[in-house]
Amino acid sequence: MNNWKHNHILDLSTFSFEDYKTVLELTERFKDVHKSSSRKLPALQGLLITNLFFEPSTRTRSSFEIAAKRLSADVQNFSASTSSLSKGETPLDTILTYISMGADILVIRHESTNVPTELANYVDSNKINTSILNAGDGFHSHPSQGLLDLFTLAAYFNPDNPSPDNLLNKKITIVGDILHSRVARSNLWALTGCGANITLCGPKSLLPNEFGDFVLSPPPGQSVDPIQTRGSIYIERSLEKALRNADAVMTLRLQKERMKQNMLTDLDTYHQKYGLTHQSLKWCGKKVPVLHPGPVNRGIEISSQLVEDNSINLISNQVENGIPTRMALLYLLGLNKKSL
Numbered sequence: 001m002n003n004w005k006h007n008h009i010l011d012l013s014t015f016s017f018e019d020y021k022t023v024l025e026l027t028e029r030f031k032d033v034h035k036s037s038s039r040k041l042p043a044l045q046g047l048l049i050t051n052l053f054f055e056p057s058t059r060t061r062s063s064f065e066i067a068a069k070r071l072s073a074d075v076q077n078f079s080a081s082t083s084s085l086s087k088g089e090t091p092l093d094t095i096l097t098y099i100s101m102g103a104d105i106l107v108i109r110h111e112s113t114n115v116p117t118e119l120a121n122y123v124d125s126n127k128i129n130t131s132i133l134n135a136g137d138g139f140h141s142h143p144s145q146g147l148l149d150l151f152t153l154a155a156y157f158n159p160d161n162p163s164p165d166n167l168l169n170k171k172i173t174i175v176g177d178i179l180h181s182r183v184a185r186s187n188l189w190a191l192t193g194c195g196a197n198i199t200l201c202g203p204k205s206l207l208p209n210e211f212g213d214f215v216l217s218p219p220p221g222q223s224v225d226p227i228q229t230r231g232s233i234y235i236e237r238s239l240e241k242a243l244r245n246a247d248a249v250m251t252l253r254l255q256k257e258r259m260k261q262n263m264l265t266d267l268d269t270y271h272q273k274y275g276l277t278h279q280s281l282k283w284c285g286k287k288v289p290v291l292h293p294g295p296v297n298r299g300i301e302i303s304s305q306l307v308e309d310n311s312i313n314l315i316s317n318q319v320e321n322g323i324p325t326r327m328a329l330l331y332l333l334g335l336n337k338k339s340l
């Protein structure tokens with residue numbers, strides 16, 4: 001933990017293997033806090049955590065709130081629909097208002113890529129002691145989702161020791177609307193950073209060939225890659241081939257609200273070609289877990305039967321693990337502030 005250097009959490013391309021280890025170890029430590037007699041820890045008592053969600057959210061916003069409360073922080077929630085945005089205030093002025101109120105950690109979701117990064121630059125250049133935690137920006141990044149997925153997979157492969165080492169040389173297949181997915185991008189950095197090889201599968205319109213080179217070394221804007229050896233990324237258009245010998249599969253929703261135009265007209269054909277079902281999973285050749293970040297569109301990217309089969313899907317594990325993962329991130333950012 002002494003090696004933790006991030007004052008903001010914006011994007012997993014900056015994470016080292018040690019960072020993944022630190023987050024997963026803390027997640028494991030925090031997993032059962034709510035089962036203890038006090039149900040919480042005093043770790044962040046007195047800190048103010050502000051959740052600013054400019055885009056709708058069910059899982060992420062609620063689990064950041066629960067995570068903050070389990071660490072005894074004070075929590076403030078902003079919702080775009082009931083704010084002064086409707087009176088013409090700009091989002092920047094709204095954000096600055098919350099910073100002026102003394103937010104120690106500002107958890108932000110915004111539909112525009114890079115808003116959290118620009119905000120982090122702003123607070124740094126104005127020497128404001130607020131940490132920015134990206135809860136999803138446009139197509140770009142969703143680091144807490146990437147980390148909770150990593151924990152979920154690491155715990156699946158070895159429940160007694162959910163370490164990022166468990167991902168080494170695993171084949172993880174990600175199917176669906178990769179182009180519009182910040183979850184896929186964060187998973188690509190995290191999973192390749194832990195040595196997994198990724199097969200991406202989807203139609204060209206939702207998975208351009210350029211994704212094969214998505215993980216650059218060094219990552220954009222950095223002079224060295226914090227990861228020594230990354231796993232590889234492959235593109236496979238046929239679901240049958242993409243699933244062959246997979247160790248785990250993740251499927252993604254068609255993110256229509258992020259599409260410039262309607263890119264798919266025939267959802268039945270899409271489901272037949274790319275939908276995960278008990279039948280298509282047979283192509284894996286063994287029993288493999290299925291992940292989905294939610295929200296799920298039943299009958300499109302995944303069959304209803306598979307959503308209801310929790311002997312195969314890890315959807316509720318992902319939701320459950322979201323809380324201790326976000327506790328770990330808030331704790332790591334909050335530690336510095338506590339020792340001021």
Ligand code: ASP
Pocket residue numbers: 136142182183253255293294295
């Ligand atoms: N909940 C995830 C996100 O915020 C995935 C999705 O919306 O499909 O990106």
